[in-house]
Amino acid sequence: MDIFEAIKKRKSIRGYKHKEVEEDKIKKIMDFARLAPSASNRQEWRFIVVKDKDKRKALSKAAKNQSFVEEAPVVIACCAETDNHVMACGQLCYPIDVAIAIDHIALCAVSLGLGTCWVGAFYEDEAKMILSVPEEIRIVELIALGYPEDGTVSLKERLPLEDIVFKEDWGKAYYK
Numbered sequence: 818m819d820i821f822e823a824i825k826k827r828k829s830i831r832g833y834k835h836k837e838v839e840e841d842k843i844k845k846i847m848d849f850a851r852l853a854p855s856a857s858n859r860q861e862w863r864f865i866v867v868k869d870k871d872k873r874k875a876l877s878k879a880a881k882n883q884s885f886v887e888e889a890p891v892v893i894a895c896c897a898e899t900d901n902h903v904m905a906c907g908q909l910c911y912p913i914d915v916a917i918a919i920d921h922i923a924l925c926a927v928s929l930g931l932g933t934c935w936v937g938a939f940y941e942d943e944a945k946m947i948l949s950v951p952e953e954i955r956i957v958e959l960i961a962l963g964y965p966e967d968g969t970v971s972l973k974e975r976l977p978l979e980d981i982v983f984k985e986d987w988g989k990a991y992y993k
């Protein structure tokens with residue numbers, strides 16, 4: 818599957834088959850997350866692969882009872898071991914860098930026949946307790962991973978290019 822197809826196929830999966838994810842697939846996904854770019858190559862990302870049913874159940878509760886978090890055979894806690902470096906542009910590095918790695922995870926998963934869903938609606942303090950994460954480490958997102966249940970459709974509701982791409986100056990449409 819090429820990158821264009823993977824991007825088109827990726828969608829948020831909130832229903833998973835009761836099927837384990839093979840270790841070689843998890844390793845491949847994590848290895849491609851590792852290849853993501855990061856500001857000054859800081860690589861502040863750290864990942865906790867969670868398969869334990871009780872932990873997934875607890876994470877689901879921490880994620881405002883989003884049931885697919887428990888249902889997915891794997892949940893990856895995407896963390897940052899960070900010194901909170903801020904770039905000249907004023908943006909914190911770590912949420913951006915971790916997010917890029919997560920997108921690698923999501924796209925690799927699709928190309929391996931798997932599905933993912935980002936989970937930002939979770940209480941970090943609760944998730945940290947469940948996964949024994951030290952205070953100074955941040956959990957940026959949780960990612961559910963598994964084989965998608967059949968029959969999920971993607972609507973891909975997105976703004977048109979005309980509304981989001983400007984030419985030379987803010988507000989002048991590039992595409993008309």
Ligand SMILES: Cc1cc2nc3c(=O)[nH]c(=O)nc-3n(C[C@H](O)[C@H](O)[C@H](O)COP(=O)(O)O)c2cc1C
Pocket residue numbers: 827828829830831883934935936937938939958971973
């Ligand atoms: C940073 C971030 C946080 C998200 N948090 C959640 C979440 O907590 N629960 C959920 O069901 N979906 C979550 N999503 C998925 C979005 O709702 C989804 O990506 C969006 O509606 C577009 O749909 P698509 O992924 O199928 O293209 C999150 C996505 C991102 C990028």
